[in-house]
Amino acid sequence: MGLKNYIYENTPIYGQNLICSIYGTFLKRKRFSKEFFKYLDWLEESQYWNEQEIYDYKLRELQKIYQHAYATVPFYRHKYKKAGLPLNLIQELDDTHKIPILKKAEIREHWKNMVSQNHPDGKLFSRQTSGSTGTALDFYATKKSTRFQWALWWRLRQQYGVNFGDKSLSFIGKITVPINQKKPPFWRVNKPLNQHLVNMQHIKDENIKYFIDYIDKEHFVFFSGYPSIIYSFCHIVESLGLKIKNPPKFVFSGAEKLFVYQKSCIERVLGCIVTDHYGFSEGAGNATQCKHGNYHEDFEFGHLEPNRANYLTKSIFSGEILATGFANYGMPFIRYNVGDTATWSTEKCACGRNSSTILNIDGRNEDYIITPEGLTMKVHSYLFKDTKEIQECQIVQYKLGEVTFRIVKRQGYTSWNETHLRQKVRKWISSSIAVHFEYVDEIERTDSGKFKAVISYIDINNIKVHID
Incomplete structure (x- = not known):
């Protein structure tokens, strides 16, 4: 841990909010x-x-x-x-x-x-x-x-009637709230930009009611951030049968691919417009x-x-x-x-x-798997459509002929889910590829906090394949 991080994590919450706001002043001048x-x-x-x-x-x-x-x-x-x-x-x-x-x-x-x-x-x-x-x-x-x-990014927001300075909640990978914090508030405030900050490490079942109360109280105009983190939040809300009384009007996602199943879940839970930029x-x-x-x-x-x-x-x-x-x-x-x-x-x-x-x-480009038939295929989001028992899944291909599903399970997950996924893979990806399962407590992000849906260790340049 660097000295700056150590000092920040050991600063009282009001001090962390002050640091976020000081940094926000710098960003406001820069951007x-x-x-x-x-x-x-x-x-x-x-x-x-x-x-x-x-x-x-x-x-x-x-x-x-x-x-x-x-x-x-x-x-x-x-x-x-x-x-x-x-x-x-x-x-x-x-x-x-x-x-x-x-x-x-x-x-x-x-x-x-x-x-x-x-x-x-x-x-x-x-x-x-x-x-x-x-x-x-x-x-x-x-x-x-x-x-x-x-x-450019603000032009998109203005197309939907969002004004510069409107209150927002950002779902980020950077650790703003120390990971070892066990009690709310699980958010920090950047006052110069009227931006509230949430990092993914605290989006868990046991904390979700705190987030809902907070969102209902603050009346955010829009959410922004990594779609995988916003989806994780919405997926938990939906799985627990909870409701948000004062959802945002808009969600602006970026920095990583917004999958169809993620967008559908966010729209169902928040009932708002979800749009994206590349x-x-x-x-x-x-x-x-x-x-x-x-x-x-x-x-x-x-x-x-x-x-x-x-x-x-x-x-x-x-x-x-x-x-x-x-x-x-x-x-x-x-x-x-x-x-x-x-x-x-x-x-x-x-x-x-x-x-x-x-x-x-x-x-x-690396978000493809190679099938035994020689096809290079995207792993489509319909594999996980309506699968509420899976919180997150990452597909890893270590070698040809097989894939590994790294899964964060939710309550209700059974062997039936494994069988169901294997059937979908046989139907839509390959009838002969071997499917393995690995169960983890969480799926690691990149250093910048991005979620990778697929990791391939296969060198596509040295294999004769056909793009599907």
Whole structure:
């Protein structure tokens, strides 16, 4: 335990609230400056630009970030000259395909050499992802990229009538309430942002009535945070047959995939609108879910494109997400392989937006299992539909031909549940794959608090498979 954590955990609760509020003051200045509100006003207008306006904007931004990286970033200058690429390469959007893909391994090896020698955004902020494979990714962000990204997220909230400063409850992975605390209050308050904070470690059956009383008392306008944590809370409320009298009007989820079964449970329990956005710590792209359930590329922030598009129909295609960010001139990400896959559509959405339509963010590339038949398949949420006896489940594939279900059981779980899951796997995944079960008290999160539904230790690159 670090010294700061030790001091915090041994500070009285009123002192912890004060520390949260002091940190909230810092965050408010960092994220929500005058520039943030200028970006937000502009974004309210740009979201309904026509196709030509979007094309022209993206082309200009791609040309600028490419030329900036070529001229001022040693890593890109060396990489692009070695590939024989000229400074004026980008003449139309399709020219991006000529640019080599940026891989995570390159960033881990060369990240200090990826900083611009002449970035116009002032101080750089050191950032780090937890790394889906356990290996952290270091990078830098700028004031502009940070504020721009937060403006995108607030544009989504404003679409539903939420005002800046409305009271919210955030479900986070970061430990704000010490794990060893056994009595309420199991929440802390960040007054400058009117934000109340809950961490996942205290969302348990024995504490749930305290949370309900607290929520009913506070009248939150919206919840935000990791969907897996909000789902865990709602799942317990539903399983115990409890009711929330004053639920929020909205739930805004992000940072990890929102599964259909999670969204359905949250909607049943809270009776409110649940919407989602797609983003990632590196801040090179973003997509926001509209009221019709589709995601739309936030083109103002970056360019998202598929790597080796696989056409499922004439208008629907899928592929790995490659992202080029427009806001971070301090450490540009150009054609960055995020590690996620998505499904795009060329058909227009009824919401009226003309930016690229993404039907689904399919999840991390490693969130697949490989069947004995050689198929690489997503583990769909319908495996756990209406399974109230399972609080959480993580599927792990250690080797070919088998999978392990790591399950946190609820009251009422019996051998029938095992049999039922095996039958579903045989029907929907593979008739010959072996299914094992491991029962745990809790499922570990990543360092940043994210829940991973699937962990695969199979190297897909060395196996001949077919994507299903």
